[in-house]
Amino acid sequence: MNQQELDGILQKAADLKVFCEYGQRTVPVLDEIASFVRKITPAIEDLRAVVEVSMVNIPKAANQLGRVTQATEQASTDILNTLDRMVATLDEVIGSVATGMVSSELGAATKKMAAIVKTLVDKSGWDEDIVKLAEAWDLHLRSMRMSGPTSNLERLLKDLQNDCTEIMMALQVQDITQQHIGAVMGTIEAVAGGLQKLTNGFFGTNTEENLPQLSNLPEQTEQENVGETERKKMVESLLMKARAGQL
Amino acid sequence: MTSMKILIVDDSITIRRIITNALKTVGFPDTIEAANGKDALEKLTNANVDFIITDWNMPEMNGLDFIKQVRANPIYSSLPILMITTRGTEHDVIEALQAKVNSYIVKPFTPQELKEKIEGILKTLQVNTV
Numbered sequence: 001m002n003q004q005e006l007d008g009i010l011q012k013a014a015d016l017k018v019f020c021e022y023g024q025r026t027v028p029v030l031d032e033i034a035s036f037v038r039k040i041t042p043a044i045e046d047l048r049a050v051v052e053v054s055m056v057n058i059p060k061a062a063n064q065l066g067r068v069t070q071a072t073e074q075a076s077t078d079i080l081n082t083l084d085r086m087v088a089t090l091d092e093v094i095g096s097v098a099t100g101m102v103s104s105e106l107g108a109a110t111k112k113m114a115a116i117v118k119t120l121v122d123k124s125g126w127d128e129d130i131v132k133l134a135e136a137w138d139l140h141l142r143s144m145r146m147s148g149p150t151s152n153l154e155r156l157l158k159d160l161q162n163d164c165t166e167i168m169m170a171l172q173v174q175d176i177t178q179q180h181i182g183a184v185m186g187t188i189e190a191v192a193g194g195l196q197k198l199t200n201g202f203f204g205t206n207t208e209e210n211l212p213q214l215s216n217l218p219e220q221t222e223q224e225n226v227g228e229t230e231r232k233k234m235v236e237s238l239l240m241k242a243r244a245g246q247l
Numbered sequence: 248m249t250s251m252k253i254l255i256v257d258d259s260i261t262i263r264r265i266i267t268n269a270l271k272t273v274g275f276p277d278t279i280e281a282a283n284g285k286d287a288l289e290k291l292t293n294a295n296v297d298f299i300i301t302d303w304n305m306p307e308m309n310g311l312d313f314i315k316q317v318r319a320n321p322i323y324s325s326l327p328i329l330m331i332t333t334r335g336t337e338h339d340v341i342e343a344l345q346a347k348v349n350s351y352i353v354k355p356f357t358p359q360e361l362k363e364k365i366e367g368i369l370k371t372l373q374v375n376t377v
Contacts, residue, residue, distance in 0.1 A: 076261040084268075165358060168268050172355040175259045179304065179333040231335040231353050238337065239351060242344045243371070 051199050058192045062185045069178045076174040083164050090161045097154045110141065252277045252294065256287040256301040256313065257331075262354075266300060266331070266361070273362035284313025291323060298365065303332040303343070314346045327368045331356060 117137045124130040241247050255266050255278055263280045270278055279294055281287035283305040290296070299317070303310040310330060317323045327349045332339070335353040343351055349368045352360060 073259070073261060080261065080264050087268075165268065165272055168265055169355065169357060171261060172265060175262045176333050176354055178259070182304075228353070228355070234337060235335070235340050235351050235353055238340045238344065247341060247344055 048199070051195050055192065055195055055199065058188055058195070062188045062192075065181050065185055065188075069181050072174045072177065076171045079171060080168065083168050087161060087164050090157055090164070094154060094157045094161070097157060110144075113137065114141075250277055251275060251297040252279065253298045253300060254279050254281060254287060254290055254294070254296040256281045256284065256299065256305070256310065258282050258302065258305040262302065262331075269356075269358040269361050273358045273365075275365065284308030284310060284316070287313055288316060291317070296326065298368075299326055299328045301328060301330055303330060303334050303339070311343065311346050314343070314348055318347045325372075327372060329364055329368060331361075 114137070117134045120130050121127075121134050238247065253270060253275055255263050255270075257263050257266065257280075260282075263282075267278050267280070270276070279290055279296070281290045284301075285308040287299070287301070288308075301310040301313060305313075308316075310332065314328055314330070317326060317328065328347075329350050329352065330343050330348045331352045331354060332343075333354045340351055349371070350364050352364055
């Protein structure tokens with residue numbers, strides 16, 4: 001063994017010493033990492049379970065919101081149908097009241113009297129007194145139509161009709177809530193999408209095929225948190241600017 | 248009462264009925280309906296429409312895209328359009344106005360409000376054409 005070979009062995013021994021020293025330093029760190037992994041494994045398993053349950057429950061929640069929307073839409077349609085019938089009935093009643101024919105007996109009697117007066121006028125050869133009687137009868141009819149109880153009834157019926165219109169307009173709430181529910185469903189879909197990415201990337205499982213899909217979700221819109229009056233004012237102000245060519 | 252034919256475009260059947268009834272009570276009984284922008288474009292070609300009332304959020308073709316298509320067609324480009332929507336942010340209103348909507352209502356609305364808006368649009372258009 002010459003000097004050169006000896007130097008080579010010494011160098012290798014020095015390298016081995018460095019490696020052993022490095023190993024001595026890294027082994028405790030590796031032990032700590034292993035201990036940490038052992039500790040967090042149950043937590044990761046718990047998280048995976050939570051995520052998987054959420055991935056099933058979130059679309060279920062979205063579907064339930066969808067069913068709320070369907071139910072309110074059906075209820076609104078039923079209410080609108082009833083209101084339409086009420087308005088049509090009120091139209092008929094108002095028409096009858098306006099022509100002074102509330103009572104069928106009164107209507108028949110009035111028509112009979114009108115026919116008698118007309119015959120009298122014709123038969124009398126337009127006698128002055130009979131014509132005056134016909135004019136007086138006409139005046140009487142008109143005053144009957146404008147009499148207190150009848151016109152009051154007409155007014156009350158019109159009030160009822162206006163109330164029906166107000167109920168109808170209030171049903172806009174169905175569409176407004178539907179839009180808000182749609183926005184919430186959009187958020188839910190985004191959360192579900194995020195969780196799906198997490199499960200695919202972090203846990204290495206592809207749950208996409210097994211999960212119920214959220215479908216036909218309305219577009220989510222960001223709404224400023226302002227009252228109806230303020231919003232309408234803002235719209236009017238912008239419309240005015242647009243008309244003035246300032247937009 | 249006026250014989251003006253109004254096209255109501257909204258995906259909600261409830262809202263279409265509400266608008267139809269509201270229009271009747273304020274003297275505009277002649278209406279036709281469409282469930283989205285695409286459907287409305289077909290209705291436009293088949294009926295003599297004088298006025299359009301449209302929603303924004305709709306499937307198939309939304310209200311804004313529908314308005315843009317209407318404005319791009321020389322036959323309908325000057326047709327009055329009123330947008331009735333739940334979208335009420337400043338950005339929304341500006342976007343609609345830039346698409347050349349004539350006026351804008353944020354739901355909920357009243358029949359009187361609807362009447363005033365329609366009459367306002369018609370008055371403005373008359374002034375502009377004189």
